[in-house]
Structures are given as C-alpha cells and as structure tokens.
Amino acid sequence: MAQAIDQQRINRFLAEVERRAVVIAELAVGQREDALDLVQESMLRFVKHYAAKPETQWRPLFHRVLQNRIRDHYRRQRVRRRWLGWLPGGGDDTDGDPIQQAADPVTRDPETLAAQEQDGDRLLAALEKLPARQQQAFLLRQWEGLSVRDTATAMGCSEGSVKTHLSRALKHLRGSLDT
Amino acid sequence: MSKPHEPPESAITEPLRAALERRAAGLDSHSLRQLRVARGQAIAAASARPDAWRQASLWAGAGSVALVLLGAALLYFRQANHELPGLDADSLEIIASEDELELYENLDFYDWLQHHGDDPA
Numbered sequence: 001m002a003q004a005i006d007q008q009r010i011n012r013f014l015a016e017v018e019r020r021a022v023v024i025a026e027l028a029v030g031q032r033e034d035a036l037d038l039v040q041e042s043m044l045r046f047v048k049h050y051a052a053k054p055e056t057q058w059r060p061l062f063h064r065v066l067q068n069r070i071r072d073h074y075r076r077q078r079v080r081r082r083w084l085g086w087l088p089g090g091g092d093d094t095d096g097d098p099i100q101q102a103a104d105p106v107t108r109d110p111e112t113l114a115a116q117e118q119d120g121d122r123l124l125a126a127l128e129k130l131p132a133r134q135q136q137a138f139l140l141r142q143w144e145g146l147s148v149r150d151t152a153t154a155m156g157c158s159e160g161s162v163k164t165h166l167s168r169a170l171k172h173l174r175g176s177l178d179t
Numbered sequence: 180m181s182k183p184h185e186p187p188e189s190a191i192t193e194p195l196r197a198a199l200e201r202r203a204a205g206l207d208s209h210s211l212r213q214l215r216v217a218r219g220q221a222i223a224a225a226s227a228r229p230d231a232w233r234q235a236s237l238w239a240g241a242g243s244v245a246l247v248l249l250g251a252a253l254l255y256f257r258q259a260n261h262e263l264p265g266l267d268a269d270s271l272e273i274i275a276s277e278d279e280l281e282l283y284e285n286l287d288f289y290d291w292l293q294h295h296g297d298d299p300a
Contacts, residue, residue: 005225005226007222010221010222011218014222015218019204019214020199020203022203022214023199023203032210036210036217039217040214040221043218043220044217044221044224046221047221047224047225051225119194120201123194123198124199127195143195143196170191173195174185174186177190
C-alpha cells in the first residue's frame with residue numbers, strides 16, 4: 001500500500017522549485033504556456049512516483065521528471081511537424097523559432113539596468129540558443145546547484161557526459177561575451 | 180581552467196544566474212496562479228490515491244461476491260433440475276437492456292407464447 005505523503009513538505013518543496021522549473025522549461029521549449037503545462041505534468045508525476053522517497057532525493061528526481069517531460073515535448077513536436085509537412089500549407093517554418101518568440105516576462109526598469117544585467121541578458125539569450133543537453137547541464141549544475149552525480153541522474157546520462165556538456169556550454173557562453 | 184585571454188568562469192555564471200533569478204522572480208500573476216493550482220492538484224491526486232484504491236478494492240470485492248452467489252444459484256438450479264424460464268442468450272440480452280423493461284415484465288407471456296404459440300389448439 002502506498003505510503004502516506006507529507007503534504008506540507010511536498011507543497012513546500014514544489015513551491016520552492018516551481019518558478020525555476022518554469023524558467024528551465026521555458027528556455028527549453030520557448031513558450032510560457034507549454035512550460036507551465038510541462039511543470040504541471042511534472043508535479044503530478046513526481047508526487048505520484050517519488051513523494052515517498054527520501055526528501056534529499058526529491059530535487060534531482062523532480063528535475064529528472066521535468067527533463068523527461070521536456071524530451072517528450074520535443075518528440076511530440078517533431079512528429080507533429082513531420083505530419084503537418086504533408087498537408088498543404090502545413091509545416092512551413094514562417095512562424096520562426098519559438099524560442100525567439102517567447103515573451104520576456106521580465107519588466108525592465110531602465111534606471112536599474114546595470115552593466116551586469118546587460119551581460120546577463122546577453123548570456124541568457126545565448127543560453128536559449130544552446131543545444132538542449134548543454135542548456136540542461138548548465139541550468140541544473142550552475143543554477144539549480146545539483147552535484148554532478150545528481151545532474152547525471154536528472155539528465156539520465158553519465159557523470160562524464162554532464163562534464164562534457166557543461167564544458168561545451170561554458171565555451172559557447174564565453175564566446176557570446178566576446179562578440 | 181580558463182586561458183589568459185578568456186573571461187573567468189564567474190564572469191559568465193554570476194550575471195547569468197542573476198538574469199535567471201530575475202526571470203524566475205518576475206513570473207506574472209497568471210503563471211503563479213496556474214502553478215498554485217497545479218501544486219494543489221498534484222498533492223490532491225496523490226492524497227486521493229489510497230481512497231480511490233480502497234474504493235476500487237471494495238467494488239472488486241462486491242463483484243467477486245456477486246459472481247460467487249450467481250455461480251451458487253446456477254449450481255442449485257442445475258442440481259435441483261430447476262429450469263430457468265427462458266434464460267437463453269436472447270432473454271439475457273433483453274433482461275440486461277434497460278430500454279426493454281416492458282418486455283421484461285411480460286417475459287412469462289413470451290415464454291408461454293414460445294411453447295404454445297404454434298399450437299393450433
């Protein structure tokens with residue numbers, strides 16, 4: 001029989017990770033509404049499958065669920081695009097890259113816009129353009145602060161792969177500052 | 180380790196972390212409301228699971244008892260050589276159909292008709 005879950009703890013944990021989860025998903029899929037759907041699905045699956053696990057494992061497990069949902073989203077998009085391509089007028093890419101269309105929710109105040117913010121925004125734009133695995137490795141490792149091991153768990157790959165993806169991500173990001 | 184002409188890692192990670200934090204902190208009220216609802220649904224779904232499981236078990240138990248009783252009744256009728264009046268596949272279908280209640284009420288008559296209807300006497 002399923003173990004009773006500690007609702008308050010789960011609620012606190014989800015409230016703690018949800019904002020970052022939306023940003024991570026939005027950077028990956030390019031649309032806020034899609035990102036919210038992915039986070040919602042992730043919450044449901046996480047609570048269903050992993051709520052009974054020790055709390056120390058929650059963060060990497062939640063991100064693993066989220067990354068799986070993002071991967072599924074990519075897969076569905078690919079299939080949809082392939083099928084729409086057969087229809088007259090369908091599948092054309094005139095809409096452009098969804099990442100570029102994503103609304104920037106940050107309200108900019110010109111008075112507080114410092115040089116570091118400009119760098120940050122430039123880097124954020126570069127981060128959006130990174131290949132998915134490099135983007136994941138950077139966000140989980142450098143922003144979420146997961147260990148290499150936990151990042152590997154979340155990404156479903158080896159620790160060596162995490163290091164490789166992260167190193168490439170940093171190289172690309174460094175390049176964006178030079179330009 | 181970074182090369183001499185390269186900016187240090189912190190020159191990338193720090194402003195980027197700050198930008199990410201700003202984006203997370205700047206989520207609009209609609210998104211925050213959706214997240215709150217999603218959180219509630221996830222917790223409610225997980226909490227409801229044991230009850231739903233118990234309810235499903237009860238239904239399964241009740242179904243099993245009903246099947247055993249039906250089997251016992253059939254065995255009784257068979258051993259006692261009791262004929263179930265007109266309980267062939269067609270009749271069962273009629274009984275199972277809620278739309279045919281009137282027909283069901285007159286089943287005795289149709290049973291009689293089946294046996295005596297062709298009798299010219």
